[in-house]
Amino acid sequence: xxxxFHMGEREEKCIIEDLPSDTLVVGNYKVxxxxxxxxxxxxxxxxxxxxxxxxTPSGEVLLSKLYGPQGTFSFTSYxxxxxxxxxxxxxxxxxVIAGSKLRFHLDIRVGEHFLDESAIEAKxxxxxxxxRLEHLIxxxxxxxxxQDYEREREEKFRxxxxxxxxxILWWAIVQTLILISVGIWQIKSLRDFFISKKLx
Amino acid sequence: MPPxxxxxxxPPLLLMWALAACAARASEITFELPDNAKQCFxxxxxxxxxxxxxxxxxxxxxxxVDCRLEDPDGVVLYKEMKKxxxxxxxxxxxxxxxxxxxSNEFSTFTHxxxxxxxxxxxxxxxxxxxxRVTALTQMESACVSIHEALKSVIDYQTHFRxxxxxxxxxxxxxxxxVAYWSIGEAxxxxxxxxxxxxxxxxxxxxxxxxxxxxxx
Numbered sequence: 001x002x003x004x005f006h007m008g009e010r011e012e013k014c015i016i017e018d019l020p021s022d023t024l025v026v027g028n029y030k031v032x033x034x035x036x037x038x039x040x041x042x043x044x045x046x047x048x049x050x051x052x053x054x055x056t057p058s059g060e061v062l063l064s065k066l067y068g069p070q071g072t073f074s075f076t077s078y079x080x081x082x083x084x085x086x087x088x089x090x091x092x093x094x095x096v097i098a099g100s101k102l103r104f105h106l107d108i109r110v111g112e113h114f115l116d117e118s119a120i121e122a123k124x125x126x127x128x129x130x131x132r133l134e135h136l137i138x139x140x141x142x143x144x145x146x147q148d149y150e151r152e153r154e155e156k157f158r159x160x161x162x163x164x165x166x167x168i169l170w171w172a173i174v175q176t177l178i179l180i181s182v183g184i185w186q187i188k189s190l191r192d193f194f195i196s197k198k199l200x
Numbered sequence: 201m202p203p204x205x206x207x208x209x210x211p212p213l214l215l216m217w218a219l220a221a222c223a224a225r226a227s228e229i230t231f232e233l234p235d236n237a238k239q240c241f242x243x244x245x246x247x248x249x250x251x252x253x254x255x256x257x258x259x260x261x262x263x264x265v266d267c268r269l270e271d272p273d274g275v276v277l278y279k280e281m282k283k284x285x286x287x288x289x290x291x292x293x294x295x296x297x298x299x300x301x302x303s304n305e306f307s308t309f310t311h312x313x314x315x316x317x318x319x320x321x322x323x324x325x326x327x328x329x330x331x332r333v334t335a336l337t338q339m340e341s342a343c344v345s346i347h348e349a350l351k352s353v354i355d356y357q358t359h360f361r362x363x364x365x366x367x368x369x370x371x372x373x374x375x376x377x378v379a380y381w382s383i384g385e386a387x388x389x390x391x392x393x394x395x396x397x398x399x400x401x402x403x404x405x406x407x408x409x410x411x412x413x414x415x416x
Contacts, residue, residue: 003227164375171382182393
């Protein structure tokens with residue numbers, strides 16, 4: 001748990017994960033609170049917890065739970081798209097306390113397959129290679145899933161571009177027609193007007 | 201998202217792994233940076249570790265962000281303004297907490313989505329040589345080369361995914377702009393043309409009695 005950043009006590013920080021469907025995501029975090037008296041971050045703060053909320057691309061909430069100051073959360077995506085993982089502490093203290101902030105350590109792993117530790121411990125050489133191969137196969141499956149997802153997105157991209165193209169063409173035609181018809185109407189209307197005013 | 205964090209499976213001797221001077225870690229996070237905001241990340245790195253920071257802006261405005269990397273003494277190792285994508289490798293010259301920040305303070309109303317990948321240390325070898333007496337068998341060598349190839353496949357895939365996301369974001373922006381502008385222009389056209397005629401008619405209206413009519 002090496003990477004960390006600072007956030008306010010009541011602040012909500014979100015990260016975005018673009019995932020293909022059926023992908024397991026596991027997150028580890030640790031949160032520490034700044035102590036004014038010691039001028040350092042406390043190693044453990046009793047009662048401090050974090051709300052972890054995961055939202056799917058369709059807006060549904062996949063996971064919404066309160067964990068302690070240190071915890072692990074996981075979820076599996078069933079839709080492919082941008083999932084938003086939000087963290088907010090459950091602190092009810094007033095934010096007016098100057099210098100009050102939280103140090104948030106985070107480690108997110110996507111699509112990782114957790115291997116059986118006991119299988120690795122086996123001294124048998126064949127078994128070790130077996131284990132490695134299984135891991136490689138898992139990685140390849142993940143690559144394939146990502147590629148399928150990429151194909152979906154490229155299709156969406158292409159549709160948007162083609163829609164833009166046909167929009168431009170359609171509106172150009174419509175505007176030209178409006179221009180011509182309004183021009184004709186203008187001339188006719190003015191001519192009739194001047195004739196009625198006996199100016200022509 | 202490719203499997204990151206611990207790259208390969210743990211070596212058989214867990215003790216050896218725990219003693220490894222540079223435990224390889226990689227954190228990749230995609231987050232939204234609001235306008236006029238700055239977001240900093242910190243990581244504790246041991247001396248001599250080779251680290252790589254790579255970042256890319258995916259959506260927002262002109263797709264650029266300021267990035268700055270400082271060592272524990274505050275010495276700026278890397279500083280670039282308004283960069284769209286960059287990759288920076290450095291070796292930690294001393295122990296301590298390194299800090300890198302992304303800033304969107306130059307932008308007034310566009311918030312950006314930024315992706316970064318911070319890799320610390322090299323990956324541990326797949327088949328550690330401490331507990332063996334013979335060289336790697338063909339099977340193991342094949343495993344190692346497949347692993348390396350897969351790592352680079354995953355790397356390319358991530359880059360491609362980000363580029364595609366960026367392209368798609370631009371295309372969707374363009375589409376919305378074309379739609380709004382076209383509708384707006386059509387309405388302006390109609391309003392102005394009809395307005396012109398009525399305005400002209402009003403110049404010749406009968407309200408002014410001094411206007412003489414020819415041949416009344």
